[in-house]
Amino acid sequence: MSDTTKADTAECPSTLVVERVFPHPPAKVWRALTEGPLLAQWMMNNDFQPVVGHKFQFRADPAPNWNGIVDCEVIAVEPPKRLSYNWGVGPSEYGLHWVVLWTLTPTDGGTHLRMEQSGFTAVQQAAYNGARYGWNKFFGGLDQVLGGIQ
Amino acid sequence: MPAVPNAVFKALADPTRRAIFEGLTRDGEQTVHSITQRARISQPAVSKHLAQLKQARLVRNRHCGRETHYSARPEALAPLVDWLKVYGAFWLDRFDRLESLLERMEP
Numbered sequence: 001m002s003d004t005t006k007a008d009t010a011e012c013p014s015t016l017v018v019e020r021v022f023p024h025p026p027a028k029v030w031r032a033l034t035e036g037p038l039l040a041q042w043m044m045n046n047d048f049q050p051v052v053g054h055k056f057q058f059r060a061d062p063a064p065n066w067n068g069i070v071d072c073e074v075i076a077v078e079p080p081k082r083l084s085y086n087w088g089v090g091p092s093e094y095g096l097h098w099v100v101l102w103t104l105t106p107t108d109g110g111t112h113l114r115m116e117q118s119g120f121t122a123v124q125q126a127a128y129n130g131a132r133y134g135w136n137k138f139f140g141g142l143d144q145v146l147g148g149i150q
Numbered sequence: 151m152p153a154v155p156n157a158v159f160k161a162l163a164d165p166t167r168r169a170i171f172e173g174l175t176r177d178g179e180q181t182v183h184s185i186t187q188r189a190r191i192s193q194p195a196v197s198k199h200l201a202q203l204k205q206a207r208l209v210r211n212r213h214c215g216r217e218t219h220y221s222a223r224p225e226a227l228a229p230l231v232d233w234l235k236v237y238g239a240f241w242l243d244r245f246d247r248l249e250s251l252l253e254r255m256e257p
Contacts, residue, residue, distance in 0.1 A: 038255070
């Protein structure tokens with residue numbers, strides 16, 4: 001499968017994009033994105049409803065510095081083309097907030113799925129305490145990320 | 151000024167450049183001459199690698215007489231380490247899981 005990950009090339013990176021073509025029709029991909037039990041199988045447990053304004057949570061196992069909960073609110077539902085929700089991690093006062101936008105485009109025999117996560121500016125501010133990452137850890141981690149991208 | 155992650159990825163994907171960058175991070179500022187001696191490749195090749203590292207804002211340089219000194223800017227990695235690493239890996243993993251779910255689903 002073709003697969004790309006990229007950050008925007010602006011001076012201040014604020015968007016992450018992941019794209020892939022799946023050999024399945026948009027209606028089927030849409031179901032996987034919007035039916036709670038299906039969504040749970042590849043994303044996280046959730047109480048998602050495809051209704052604009054619906055507040056829901058994704059719930060994963062807690063991890064260091066993260067209670068495992070993502071607070072979301074549905075922004076846009078346009079089957080089977082576009083789905084968007086807020087994506088918030090941590091307490092609302094000092095938590096981190098993004099917008100996730102899914103775009104489905106029919107291709108010859110399949111669907112081009114694009115995930116855009118935007119609003120990284122706040123994260124970047126917090127990022128400058130990145131010094132806590134050891135060099136070894138960083139280079140190890142980078143190899144993994146590059147391995148996943150190439 | 152924040153670094154551009156695409157350029158950072160590209161710059162560090164090459165093992166020679168990574169070794170040069172690591173050396174500057176570990177041992178501090180060095181001249182092109184001394185970097186060349188360590189890298190065991192030609193000076194023009196080293197200069198080319200340094201130019202790419204500089205373009206990614208991973209290193210800075212200063213001229214002193216006939217020598218050019220280079221030093222690392224590890225802060226350029228911060229945006230990459232923090233969010234691209236975490237979310238890049240996260241979404242790639244989720245896309246893989248979505249792909250296998252789609253295979254299992256009824257048409």
